[in-house]
Amino acid sequence: MSLQKLTTTLNTLEYHIKNQEANNKAISKENVAWHIDHSLKVINNVCNALKTSDPSTYSNNFSVLGKVFFTLGFFPRGKAKAPKHVKPPEVILKEDLIVQIKEAKSNISKITDLDTNAYFKHPLFGHVNTKRVYRFLILHTTHHLKIINDIIK
Numbered sequence: 001m002s003l004q005k006l007t008t009t010l011n012t013l014e015y016h017i018k019n020q021e022a023n024n025k026a027i028s029k030e031n032v033a034w035h036i037d038h039s040l041k042v043i044n045n046v047c048n049a050l051k052t053s054d055p056s057t058y059s060n061n062f063s064v065l066g067k068v069f070f071t072l073g074f075f076p077r078g079k080a081k082a083p084k085h086v087k088p089p090e091v092i093l094k095e096d097l098i099v100q101i102k103e104a105k106s107n108i109s110k111i112t113d114l115d116t117n118a119y120f121k122h123p124l125f126g127h128v129n130t131k132r133v134y135r136f137l138i139l140h141t142t143h144h145l146k147i148i149n150d151i152i153k
Contacts, residue, residue, distance in 0.1 A: 006108050006134055009141040013039055014101045016148050017094060024151045030088075032151055033097065035144040037088035040100035043137055045086055047107035049120035050130060058117035058127055066125030070135055075143045083123065108137070 013036050020033035028035070069075055111130055119129040128136050 002134060003108060003112065006138055006141075007105070009138055009145065010043070010101065010104055010108065012145055013141065016145075016152075017097050017101075019148070019152050020092065020094060020097065022152045024153075027150045028147050032148050033092040034088050035148050035151075036097055037092050037100070038082055038086055039141050039144045040097065040104050041086040041088065042140055043104045044100060044107055046120050046128075046133065046137060047104075047111065050111065050114055050118040050133065053118050053120065055115040055117035055119070058119045058129055060129075061126040062128070062132065063124060063126045066122070066128070069125075069139065070132070073139065075139060077143075077147070080124070 016032055016036060020036065021031060023031040111133060114130050116131060117129050119127045120133070122128050122136070125136070
C-alpha cells in the first residue's frame with residue numbers, strides 16, 4: 001500500500017469534517033467527529049512512534065490475527081476498544097480536526113524517510129514496521145470511513 005492511497009483516505013476524512021455533527025445511534029454510539037478525531041489520533045500517534053522507535057529493537061512478531069486481518073483487508077466492527085491515548089475528547093472542535101489533518105499529512109509524507117524497521121507496537125498485532133504501516137493505517141482509516149458513510153446515509 002502506498003502513500004498515495006493513504007493520502008486519499010486522509011483527504012476523505014478531511015472531506016467529512018463538514019458532517020462532523022452527524023450521528024446515528026443504530027450505527028455507532030459516537031458521531032462522525034469522533035471517528036475522524038480517533039482516526040487522526042491513530043495516524044499521528046503511529047507516525048510519532050515510528051519516528052521515535054529504535055529500529056535495532058524491532059522483531060518480526062507480527063501476530064496471526066494481524067496477518068488474518070491484513071489478508072482479509074478489513075477490521076470487524078465493534079470488536080476492539082480504542083486505547084486511551086487515541087480516544088477523542090468530549091468536545092471535538094472543527095479547528096482541532098483541521099490542525100490534526102495538517103499534522104497527519106505532514107507525518108505520512110515522512111514515513112518513506114524512516115528506516116525499514118522503524119516500528120510501533122500494536123496491542124494485538126505486535127510490531128508493525130514501515131513495510132506494513134501503510135496497510136495498517138489504510139485499513140484502520142477505511143474501517144472508520146465505512147462507519148462514517150453508514151452514519152451519514
